Amino acid sequence: MPELPEVETIRRDLQNKILDKEISQVEVKKESAIKNEIEKFKQVLSGESFSDLNREAKLLVFDIEDSDQVILSHLRMTGKYVYDSGTETEFPTKHTGVIITFENKDKLYFDDIRTFGYMQIVTEKQKEDILSKKLGIEPLTDSFTLENFQRVLENRRTNIKNLLTNQQAIAGIGNIYADEICFESKIKPDRKVPTLEDNEIEELYENIEQVLQKAIDYRGTTFRDYIDTAGESGNFKKELKVYNREEKPCYDCKTLINKVKLSGRGTHFCSNCQQ
Incomplete structure (x- = not known):
């Protein structure tokens, strides 16, 4: 299971690649990959962009531009994000659950062999409720004294x-x-x-x-x-x-x-x- 260092590595990589790029298409290949209705998930993201990408412990938090909603994503056992800028890649695979295509044709794949990982659109308030109930103090932050x-x-x-x-x-x-x-x-x-x-x-x-x-x-x-x-x-x-x-x-x-x-x-x- 990816732990804090792996999730932070992914966050840093994606932050340099996906921010401020308009999303032109959202494909949900596996319903189990998201915790929302498929149409709502696609509607919220289509035409928008990500303004920031943060991490709370093992959770990735995708901020959506000019929105009070965010995506929470947990990789669980085998989840992974792969960014494709047009180079030769094995993705998508039969395990790919979500494909996000940006206006420049680059793609972000959410892939998960064991299907325990997820993406979930929530409001800022719902995010705060989830994080406050589930997570303790986090190393490498100001609260970890x-x-x-x-x-x-x-x-x-x-x-x-x-x-x-x-x-x-x-x-x-x-x-x-x-x-x-x-x-x-x-x-x-x-x-x-x-x-x-x-x-x-x-x-x-x-x-x-x-x-x-x-x-x-x-x-x-x-x-x-x-x-x-x-x-x-x-x-x-x-x-x-x-x-x-x-x-x-x-x-x-x-x-x-x-x-x-x-x-x-x-x-x-x-x-x-x-x-």
């Missing part, structure tokens, strides 16, 4: 990995980066939150932002499905220290990396480096 992070940890009895991947507590972190953050912090993912010392909390806080920022710099992580808007894979896979490295030696101490199930999630750690 050490003080606010400490507040999130208060009265929590769960393990640290569950907390990191709880979108209502901390928004944007998934399985890959939770494992990497725990490794860089030298904390076992199954440690209970109340057992963390003050210095460990500070280390965890700092590594959340450092790991996520580095992953953005490397344009995300690709194992199977994730690609950027040009159809290219992310480059952070080669930087991973523990995730997907079970039975391989730790880069720091040569102990073999463990993989266990933690609350149903495959979880990777070094039993020697992490305490």
Whole structure:
């Protein structure tokens, strides 16, 4: 599933390509790709343009020019956006759900193999209601301070990995980066939150932002499905220290990396480096 770094990579790419271009045609190839009536979806977008593209955790937010409506889009497991400026491309595919054609004939494809991702037109008020109910504090924003992070940890009895991947507590972190953050912090993912010392909390806080920022710099992580808007894979896979490295030696101490199930999630750690 694309996490914060992958969605931010897509946002940055698309922001340089789709803004202020008039939409000449909207095709909905799969009804499951949108959460609106097809005709309403097409009517709202046709003849309009996108004025901005933002991100809230793993959600993309497309602002529509001179409108109180926006598109919220979640990629879920296998969703992707690919921009085609007339070069040779494999898109559309049988998994393409939406095709947006701009006045200059460039196309934006929303493609999703497992069909859990979506595009949804909502009002600004509906957007604010959705975001306020579903999302916690977000790393790499002004609200992600050490003080606010400490507040999130208060009265929590769960393990640290569950907390990191709880979108209502901390928004944007998934399985890959939770494992990497725990490794860089030298904390076992199954440690209970109340057992963390003050210095460990500070280390965890700092590594959340450092790991996520580095992953953005490397344009995300690709194992199977994730690609950027040009159809290219992310480059952070080669930087991973523990995730997907079970039975391989730790880069720091040569102990073999463990993989266990933690609350149903495959979880990777070094039993020697992490305490």
